[in-house]
Amino acid sequence: MIMKEICKVTSQREIAANIFELKVKADFVKEIKQPGQFVHIRVSNQWDPILRRPISISSYSKENHEFTMIYRRDGKGTALLAEKTPMMELDILGPLGNGFPVDEASAGETALLVGGGIGVPPLYELSKQLKEKGVQVIHILGFQTASAVFYENEFLELGETYVTTVDGSYGYKGFVTDIMKTLSFDMIFSCGPTPMLKAIEEGYPEHKVFLSLEERMGCGVGACFACVCKKKDDPNGTSYKKVCTDGPVFRAGEVFI
Numbered sequence: 603m604i605m606k607e608i609c610k611v612t613s614q615r616e617i618a619a620n621i622f623e624l625k626v627k628a629d630f631v632k633e634i635k636q637p638g639q640f641v642h643i644r645v646s647n648q649w650d651p652i653l654r655r656p657i658s659i660s661s662y663s664k665e666n667h668e669f670t671m672i673y674r675r676d677g678k679g680t681a682l683l684a685e686k687t688p689m690m691e692l693d694i695l696g697p698l699g700n701g702f703p704v705d706e707a708s709a710g711e712t713a714l715l716v717g718g719g720i721g722v723p724p725l726y727e728l729s730k731q732l733k734e735k736g737v738q739v740i741h742i743l744g745f746q747t748a749s750a751v752f753y754e755n756e757f758l759e760l761g762e763t764y765v766t767t768v769d770g771s772y773g774y775k776g777f778v779t780d781i782m783k784t785l786s787f788d789m790i791f792s793c794g795p796t797p798m799l800k801a802i803e804e805g806y807p808e809h810k811v812f813l814s815l816e817e818r819m820g821c822g823v824g825a826c827f828a829c830v831c832k833k834k835d836d837p838n839g840t841s842y843k844k845v846c847t848d849g850p851v852f853r854a855g856e857v858f859i
């Protein structure tokens with residue numbers, strides 16, 4: 603069930619340059635079904651900005667009724683979000699969308715988790731749940747530069763972890779796809795910029811691949827059609843999928859990205 607709730611901020615800290623980790627108490631945490639679901643946040647009580655901002659659930663604890671988000675301070679909305687301090691209230695709609703299908707992986711298999719920049723956060727809860735199931739996890743985390751790197755140690759605690767930076771200032775120089783070529787695995791789960799997702803979809807047609815897409819959103823609940831994308835099995839037709847309610851996670855090949 604989707605809930606609209608006034609939630610309390612429990613902590614906020616800057617974990618890399620312009621990257622914030624925000625923890626919030628919310629009753630709707632009990633309704634979270636999969637890693638990779640997201641919430642839609644009203645960042646201000648004023649008219650501007652009127653649209654909510656979608657942010658992924660990075661991890662959660664049903665016992666503590668608490669979840670964590672990691673976001674980049676970017677435009678007006680996320681700048682306002684970065685000003686929130688403990689005990690402040692936030693109007694949040696959640697949990698939204700369909701996340702990563704943990705059921706698709708079996709104990710003993712190897713799952714490769716590939717994150718690009720601000721696409722890394724939802725992979726953290728996914729990795730925890732896969733590992734708990736006995737799935738071996740390998741992570742590749744791609745960033746632009748050293749100052750943008752976050753959660754390397756958290757992922758290392760769960761499994762083999764490779765960090766890449768585009769400018770080579772930390773970890774391996776280059777793209778996540780360069781490291782992918784050197785590894786063997788049974789399936790891929792990924793979230794990040796569209797060119798990265800496209801390269802993964804095209805490069806691994808024989809693998810089971812699940813991709814989390816990012817589209818600009820309005821309502822977040824399937825009512826406004828702001829987030830539609832075309833289905834691959836109907837390229838000239840008029841059938842669409844909505845990223846907010848059918849996704850954000852899709853099986854590779856399901857929609858045009």
Ligand SMILES: Cc1cc2nc3c(=O)[nH]c(=O)nc-3n(C[C@H](O)[C@H](O)[C@H](O)COP(=O)(O)OP(=O)(O)OC[C@H]3O[C@@H](n4cnc5c(N)ncnc54)[C@H](O)[C@@H]3O)c2cc1C
Nearest residue numbers: 655656657658672673674676677678679680720817818819
């Ligand atoms: C399902 C989903 C999960 C996301 N998870 C995260 C996350 O975990 N961490 C994170 O940092 N970012 C995440 N994003 C991107 C985040 O929503 C945008 O960066 C944010 O909305 C930008 O808002 P702003 O006010 O700072 O920027 P502005 O540019 O001022 O925003 C203007 C408008 O554009 C929309 N918008 C701008 N960029 C994006 C974008 N890339 N995707 C969707 N809408 C956008 C805003 O919602 C707003 O309506 C996610 C997006 C989606 C769709």
Ligand code: FES
Nearest residue numbers: 820822826827846
């Ligand atoms: S954001 Fe409104 S339908 Fe998806």
